[in-house]
Amino acid sequence: MAADWLGSVVSINCGLTLGVYQGEVCSVDHASQTISLRQPYHNGVRCPVPEVTFSAMDIKELKFLDIQNTINKPSSGQGAATEPGSVPSGRHGQSNRITHPHATGSSSSSQPSTAPITILRRAPAGSSSSRGATQAAQKKSGVRNGGAGGPMRTKDDECFGDGTDEDLDTDFDFEGNLALFDKAAVFSQIDGTQSHGGRAQHHSTQGEQRPTSYRHDENILEGKAVIYRQITVPQHGGKEYCTDSGLVVPSVTYELHKRLLAAAERWGLSLERRLETTGVCSSQMALTLLGGPNRLTPKNVHQRPTVVLLCGPHIQGAQGISCGRHLANHDVEVILFLPNFLKMQDSVTSEVNLYSRTGGKQVANVKDLPASPVDLVINCLDCHENRLLREQSWYQSAADWANQNRAPVLSIDPAVSEQHQTVEAKWTLSLGLPLPLPEAESRVYLCDIGIPKLVFQEVGISYHSPFGCKFVIPLHRAHQSTH
Missing domain, CATH: 2.30.30.100 (SH3 type barrels.)
Known part of the structure; x- marks a missing residue:
């Protein structure tokens, strides 16, 4: 049988x-x-x-x-x-x-x-x-x-052992193996739905909503609504900016900005500490503009970037000299232009003494500046207090050289002026809070100089830091404020 x-x-x-x-x-x-x-x-x-x-x-x-x-x-x-x-x-x-x-x-x-x-x-x-x-x-x-x-x-x-070559001469049956896998059922289970009669039905009970799916970069914890206007000022400067994350940063008048720095100095944030913080942050921004790790490497010592500092005999000039000192410490070839026939503030003298210990070059005449384009020009010629400097010959000569050198320009803490900037800058770095700078093609950046939150509150500014994990952030021009 x-x-x-x-x-x-x-x-x-x-x-x-x-x-x-x-x-x-x-x-x-x-x-x-x-x-x-x-x-x-x-x-x-x-x-x-x-x-x-x-x-x-x-x-x-x-x-x-x-x-x-x-x-x-x-x-x-x-x-x-x-x-x-x-x-x-x-x-x-x-x-x-x-x-x-x-x-x-x-x-x-x-x-x-x-x-x-x-x-x-x-x-x-x-x-x-x-x-x-x-x-x-x-x-x-x-x-x-x-x-x-x-x-x-x-x-x-x-x-x-036996059977090692059993399937070496046989092609794998992809179609037959795929037929054993019910892909639609698996994806239906993953998505929480089941295909039945050509219609998708949720596994959840009636009245229950399907849980929201989140991307890997989304926060799954429900929190409070984001408040994008976290900084309010008693005296609005007339312009508003916003960060990459959408936080609103209003501009302030120079008078309010001056009061803020005076209050910070009373609490111990002295001018020397502000100069050091400004120098570190601005030099870090300049190093990034110069190419960062792609440019400044031990294998690229024969192509050291060249930076020209145009500084005046005032606090803004001292900030630029502090920046040049840190750049020189990072193997950048720095050339400092500073007129020597003018009376300088004590802070400028101190910064010059420190800068001279780096081995950087210093010139007092525009004719000694490079004739060929350099990698970067840092402009610190303007002064908030003395507007008459722009009429002096050394200032105009330095500004003309910067505009003709065809190198990109970074201006640090430029003065407020209704007129067009004398030196056309590609980047502008403001300190603490931005001033109402004139409309230009310059890209505005904001630097954290370490002013505590309660110091802002002392001068009537409700402040929440917009910097996040950085000390220098870009600002984008928003609408014209009517406050």
Whole structure:
């Protein structure tokens, strides 16, 4: 009765070592307790051989995937799965019946067969025929390695064991493997929806909203609404700026800015400390403009950037000299222009003495400045207190040289003026809070000079720092304020 099982599609589980095979039963040998499959698949991959034979001792589980061919056959078995180590047989002796068949793909109208399934075992003598696929692959590999018994084959067997080359000559069945993966169901589960009847339904109960999906850079914690106007001033300067994050930064009049610096100085933020902070922040900005780590490297010592400082004999000039000292300390070639026939403030003298210890160059005549374009010009010629400096010859000569040198210009703390700036700057650096600078193509930046929050409050400014993690931030021009 073994012929009754011919043509059935079965799945044979041979354990972790040999894996799972599927195929059509083409031979059942009751005497040797073997079963053969035609056009077999091994773990979902088509085998390189047309037929594979299995021994009962290697079979852990046998399932019938299609029992339609066995329906209404005489003496057909009731179960669709056999116990480990059994093969289908027509004998009634030594039988164990399976009372709960599991037949995948069977018709609902088919009736289960009632033939018994006999479990016969034999002594574990000899190698199993189920290794036919492995042996065939080994033969192919043996030809490549100089023969089936060659030294390379022996080394592979000793290292990796049997079956290492079983699937090397077989292309992976991508379509068959992909068919086992229900991608729509998985994505439906991920998205929290289930496709049913062409419509997407939420798994959530009625009235419950689907949770919001967040990007990796979004905050999932609900917080208070962002207040973008966190700085208010009693005397508005007439202009408003905003940061990259949208915070509004209003401008202040020079009188209010002067009162703010005086209050900070009373609390210990002396002029010397402000000069040092301004020098550090402005030099860091200048180093970034010069190229930063791409320009200032030990391998690029032959192309040191050149910076020209145009300074006057006042506090703004002292701020520029402090910036030049820090630039010189970072291997930048600095040339300081400072007229020596004018009376200088004590702060300027102190900064010049410090700068001279860096080895930087200092000139007092515009004719000694480079004729070829430099990398950067830092303008600190203007003074908030003395507007008459612009009419002096040394100032006009320095301004003309800067405009003709064709180098980009950074102005530090420029004076408020309704007129156009004498030196056309590409970047402007304001301190603390911006002054109402005239409309120009210059890009405005703001520098944190370390004024405490309560010092702002003392002069009537409600202040919350807009700097975040930086000390120099860019400002963008907003609408004209009507306050």
